[in-house]
Amino acid sequence: AQSVSQHNHHVILSEAASLELGCNYSYGGTVNLFWYVQYPGQHLQLLLKYFSGDPLVKGIKGFEAEFIKSKFSFNLRKPSVQWSDTAEYFCAVISNFGNEKLTFGTGTRLTIIP
Amino acid sequence: EPEVTQTPSHQVTQMGQEVILRCVPISNHLYFYWYRQILGQKVEFLVSFYNNEISEKSEIFDDQFSVERPDGSNFTLKIRSTKLEDSAMYFCASSPYSGNTIYFGEGSWLTVV
Numbered sequence: 001a002q003s004v005s006q007h008n009h010h011v012i013l014s015e016a017a018s019l020e021l022g023c024n025y026s027y028g029g030t031v032n033l034f035w036y037v038q039y040p041g042q043h044l045q046l047l048l049k050y051f052s053g054d055p056l057v058k059g060i061k062g063f064e065a066e067f068i069k070s071k072f073s074f075n076l077r078k079p080s081v082q083w084s085d086t087a088e089y090f091c092a093v094i095s096n097f098g099n100e101k102l103t104f105g106t107g108t109r110l111t112i113i114p
Numbered sequence: 115e116p117e118v119t120q121t122p123s124h125q126v127t128q129m130g131q132e133v134i135l136r137c138v139p140i141s142n143h144l145y146f147y148w149y150r151q152i153l154g155q156k157v158e159f160l161v162s163f164y165n166n167e168i169s170e171k172s173e174i175f176d177d178q179f180s181v182e183r184p185d186g187s188n189f190t191l192k193i194r195s196t197k198l199e200d201s202a203m204y205f206c207a208s209s210p211y212s213g214n215t216i217y218f219g220e221g222s223w224l225t226v227v
Contacts, residue, residue, distance in 0.1 A: 032213055032214075034215070034216075036218075042220070043205065043218050043219060043220040043221050044157070044205065044218040045218075046215060046217070049215055090156070090157060092157075094213055094216070095213065101159045101162065101170055101172075102147075102149075102159065102207075102216050103159065104156050104157040104158075105156065106155075106156040107156055107157075
């Protein structure tokens with residue numbers, strides 16, 4: 001069974017600081033990887049995704065993530081955060097061999113201090 | 115941009131009552147899902163639906179739960195006899211095909227009292 005680990009439960013940063021949120025997954029086959037964001041009181045929105053190709057993927061709002069296959073990792077990064085980035089961030093994985101279940105990590109709450 | 119829509123946005127129900135949560139997935143999508151998020155916890159998979167039948171379900175999705183696609187557009191989640199622990203945000207989602215990006219609705223907050 002696939003699983004996703006997000007080791008940072010709550011991260012507090014000042015505006016303009018750099019961000020890296022960790023995500024590791026466990027699965028024996030090929031997967032598609034996602035980062036979703038949930039702003040306070042809102043629904044899950046797709047930030048970025050990796051299916052294949054360049055392991056460094058760029059998403060919306062200046063976010064990027066790097067897939068490192070050897071480390072089973074898909075860390076999310078942003079060079080300079082803004083107060084509006086305050087949200088919950090979820091890493092998720094889905095097998096691309098017919099398994100429809102998207103498995104989420106426990107989420108990382110990001111608080112940006114102005 | 116097309117989106118998944120859900121109704122109601124918030125429902126309060128008494129324990130033991132039946133609840134139906136409604137969803138309109140993105141029109142050309144083939145896979146439909148329900149997920150839930152208990153307050154402060156992670157998003158959990160409930161069920162996936164394809165070709166008018168359940169393709170996968172989690173251990174959470176017991177006999178109290180059912181899903182239906184009664185017409186060409188709606189996708190419903192029914193909880194037959196709600197329990198306090200069913201209080202959660204329920205997200206409907208859809209995907210054009212298996213393994214692809216899953217698009218989520220805004221969620222339906224269910225509060226069981």
